[in-house]
Amino acid sequence: MVFFVCAVFLFHPELRDRVAWQSALLVLGQAEAIMFVFCFLFVLYSVGSFLRSRKREFGVLLLHGMTVKQLRKMVFTENMLVGLGALGAGILGGLLTAKLFLMAGANLLGIEELSFHISPWSVLLTLAAFLLLFLSISSFTTMLLGSTRLIDLFQSGAKREGQPRFSKGLSLLAATLLIASYTLAVTASASTVKLRVVPVTLMTMLGTYLFFSQAGLAVIHLLKRNLARYWHRTNLILISNLSYRLKENAWMFFLVAMISTITFCAVGVFASVNRLSAEFDRDHPAEIGYVAKPGSNVSAGHLRQIREELAARGLAFHEEETDLLLAEVASTTLAGAPDQLALLSFSDYTKLVAAARMTTREEPPDAEGALVLMSSQREKLLLQEREPASYTLGAGGIRLDEEGVTQHVPISDYLTPELGDFRGGNFSGLVVSDATWEKLAPNFGRAVYTAFYTDAGLEATVDIAKNLTENGKMKYETGLDYAMAVSGTLFEVQRTTYGALLFFALLVGTVFFMSAGSFLYFRLYSDLDYDRRQYAALTKLGVTRREMERIVTAQLGLMFFLPVGVALVHSIFAFIALQSYLFIPIAWEACLILFSFCFVQGMYFYFIRARYLRNLQKGYL
Amino acid sequence: MPILQVREISKIYEGKISTKALDHVSFRMEEGEFVGIMGPSGSGKTSLLNVIATIDEPTSGTVCIAGQNPHELDQERMALFRRRRLGFIFQHFNLLDTLTVEENIVLPLTLEGTPMQEMKRNAADLAERLGIAGVLDKFPHEISGGQMQRTAIARAMIHHPSLLLADEPTGNLDSKSSRDVMEAFAMVNEAKRAAILMVTHDAFAASFCHRVIFIKDGSMYNEIYRGDNRQAFFQKIIDMMSLLGGDTDHLSSARL
Numbered sequence: 025m026v027f028f029v030c031a032v033f034l035f036h037p038e039l040r041d042r043v044a045w046q047s048a049l050l051v052l053g054q055a056e057a058i059m060f061v062f063c064f065l066f067v068l069y070s071v072g073s074f075l076r077s078r079k080r081e082f083g084v085l086l087l088h089g090m091t092v093k094q095l096r097k098m099v100f101t102e103n104m105l106v107g108l109g110a111l112g113a114g115i116l117g118g119l120l121t122a123k124l125f126l127m128a129g130a131n132l133l134g135i136e137e138l139s140f141h142i143s144p145w146s147v148l149l150t151l152a153a154f155l156l157l158f159l160s161i162s163s164f165t166t167m168l169l170g171s172t173r174l175i176d177l178f179q180s181g182a183k184r185e186g187q188p189r190f191s192k193g194l195s196l197l198a199a200t201l202l203i204a205s206y207t208l209a210v211t212a213s214a215s216t217v218k219l220r221v222v223p224v225t226l227m228t229m230l231g232t233y234l235f236f237s238q239a240g241l242a243v244i245h246l247l248k249r250n251l252a253r254y255w256h257r258t259n260l261i262l263i264s265n266l267s268y269r270l271k272e273n274a275w276m277f278f279l280v281a282m283i284s285t286i287t288f289c290a291v292g293v294f295a296s297v298n299r300l301s302a303e304f305d306r307d308h309p310a311e312i313g314y315v316a317k318p319g320s321n322v323s324a325g326h327l328r329q330i331r332e333e334l335a336a337r338g339l340a341f342h343e344e345e346t347d348l349l350l351a352e353v354a355s356t357t358l359a360g361a362p363d364q365l366a367l368l369s370f371s372d373y374t375k376l377v378a379a380a381r382m383t384t385r386e387e388p389p390d391a392e393g394a395l396v397l398m399s400s401q402r403e404k405l406l407l408q409e410r411e412p413a414s415y416t417l418g419a420g421g422i423r424l425d426e427e428g429v430t431q432h433v434p435i436s437d438y439l440t441p442e443l444g445d446f447r448g449g450n451f452s453g454l455v456v457s458d459a460t461w462e463k464l465a466p467n468f469g470r471a472v473y474t475a476f477y478t479d480a481g482l483e484a485t486v487d488i489a490k491n492l493t494e495n496g497k498m499k500y501e502t503g504l505d506y507a508m509a510v511s512g513t514l515f516e517v518q519r520t521t522y523g524a525l526l527f528f529a530l531l532v533g534t535v536f537f538m539s540a541g542s543f544l545y546f547r548l549y550s551d552l553d554y555d556r557r558q559y560a561a562l563t564k565l566g567v568t569r570r571e572m573e574r575i576v577t578a579q580l581g582l583m584f585f586l587p588v589g590v591a592l593v594h595s596i597f598a599f600i601a602l603q604s605y606l607f608i609p610i611a612w613e614a615c616l617i618l619f620s621f622c623f624v625q626g627m628y629f630y631f632i633r634a635r636y637l638r639n640l641q642k643g644y645l
Numbered sequence: 646m647p648i649l650q651v652r653e654i655s656k657i658y659e660g661k662i663s664t665k666a667l668d669h670v671s672f673r674m675e676e677g678e679f680v681g682i683m684g685p686s687g688s689g690k691t692s693l694l695n696v697i698a699t700i701d702e703p704t705s706g707t708v709c710i711a712g713q714n715p716h717e718l719d720q721e722r723m724a725l726f727r728r729r730r731l732g733f734i735f736q737h738f739n740l741l742d743t744l745t746v747e748e749n750i751v752l753p754l755t756l757e758g759t760p761m762q763e764m765k766r767n768a769a770d771l772a773e774r775l776g777i778a779g780v781l782d783k784f785p786h787e788i789s790g791g792q793m794q795r796t797a798i799a800r801a802m803i804h805h806p807s808l809l810l811a812d813e814p815t816g817n818l819d820s821k822s823s824r825d826v827m828e829a830f831a832m833v834n835e836a837k838r839a840a841i842l843m844v845t846h847d848a849f850a851a852s853f854c855h856r857v858i859f860i861k862d863g864s865m866y867n868e869i870y871r872g873d874n875r876q877a878f879f880q881k882i883i884d885m886m887s888l889l890g891g892d893t894d895h896l897s898s899a900r901l
Binding site: 251255256257258259260261264265267268558561562563564565566567568569570571 | 720721725726731733741751758761
């Protein structure tokens, strides 16, 4: 039963192998490694918990004269057999469903259908990895078995010791930590969010653990004090059981909450990143941008090629041409101290904005002022929040002070020297007033920017001027005489990359999530014996079946939804923090993802509940 | 009206080899009576108790408790019937170890939604009489076996059931605790006029009863009444047991 779940697991990693010939090889490798480590821990845990539930059986075997060595050999062989079976079933299942996954993957990646290709290496790797895994785990298991004293084996799981204790101080600390980290997350701004990420995460983790191990018990203690409610019908049984369950399962709850949070966030982030594509138009206003560096003599040929290719595709287009000044920077307060800076005149800026069918009502900067030329909408928040820098330009020592940030991106960011850093945001250059631009013009070299605009969609320009670009772009920094960006190709590349990321995040996320659910199930299973006895006694006392189901449902519900609920709250705050960093609204994606995970968890809950009730009732009547 | 009327009960366990656990057993119990059931292992004592307790169904015959046949009820009502009309005491106590002694005692009342004050008062009253008032706040694992069984008696008694059913209540106790528990039974029987039906192996425990019914191989074998002298009653029980054989010393009567 458990190994069925494991089998699902097992076939996932090798499925990943099979798609591995796809582009995102690196992501894949990492996912594979994570999966492996995770599988290891997971199988170790599940084997351990099943051995524990069989202690009595081992006791009987030992009592009848089996030596410890024989017992170990037996357990080892058992594990290996089950492991091999699961491995075989996993690979077989993987082979059978591979086509389905390939199709789903292809759909998500937005690429043509993947051929049904299974490399023998993927099978081999899976075999080797999991054989190793089962071998090492099988040899560990005897250690997991722990004491082999007969009396311990026979009396295992018979008693619950002591009332769960908790410390008020630690409970308060838990609440404080959680509230503090939530506050920090909510108030984080684009520039502070990166600084806060690590401490907030640590605080949340500690807070979560304390919440389950201490604060939960404190809450139950408070509930118990209210005798009128506590001693009301099934509450008595329910609440007193809860405190034990919380105490025994705090560590597991914590694990599940953390795993779920990570899953939610990862999938959420990748789903949101996918949305970035939607903003693509605004970052790359021209379908094709071309910058000829000063003194370039290849530009005429290149531009002619572009025009011809556009014409050959029958695309109507119009061109805009502007000059960019490449100013030498003598000194600046900007971090990173660049030595070159692209300058655009304000009238050219408005001209380019208008050419891309966007509108602006921005005011031109002062004579000594400048607007930061935004490189991408996603940098906007960072740029707006950082300290305005000032520059002293070489040859004449003219000083420019940043006054603000442009509303639009007139030029793709690949086409000019890149400025700034990840903390203050990247930008493409400065926009200065026409007068200042004219004044500076004689001193510096000029690059010529040619933009081609069409009204056809992005798809229309895919792969234009393929020989001039690498994956749709030729960065300014490349060192050639020109820089170039083809939006259609760029968009295609971005879309498939993000699609791949999302696809793998979803796969890994699902596996994580399922395993989190399975942890809960194991936990239940190891308590089953005890519960069965308790419920048998309760039935004799005249607890009706419906009351029993109510108690079980409430208990299971808590076990299933408390950690996931905590994970949900964590993720919501994480998304809020993330929102302050991203300029696009991600609420919709976040809601969708959280909702679908909740839905899956709900289904899982009903499934497990039905099973568990049936198992319980097998014990009595 | 008898509190318990058992008429012609038979119980056959179906299987590859059908076994007849009970064969036309009939007896009745009056209100306030304290009845013991004894018999060798496998004689059908526990089957009889299970049938009376509505945990198991008879193959034929009827059980009537306080004028009602619980086997005619559906599952839900049967559970409610157990909860309201019957009290149970087990060999292994079956206390919930997540609950304190006091909470264990009031458990049947909480299920009914009884007012708080009444529960407190009843629990305190019973605990006082049973000599466990001092351990009300303790958990089951912190108290002795005798105290646990007296807690179980209090739990079985708190809702004033028509009939108290006890299955080997002294089976897990030492002699001192056994005496405490049996005296507790005698006390609740006298003070509360509670009818008690007890299955036991223990002649000493049985000597507290008014009447002991002996069964063998699923049929009524004999019954003896206490009269005034418990010591003499005890001796009679011992004699009857050795006649029945196989119980205390696990030797068959044929070999004696």
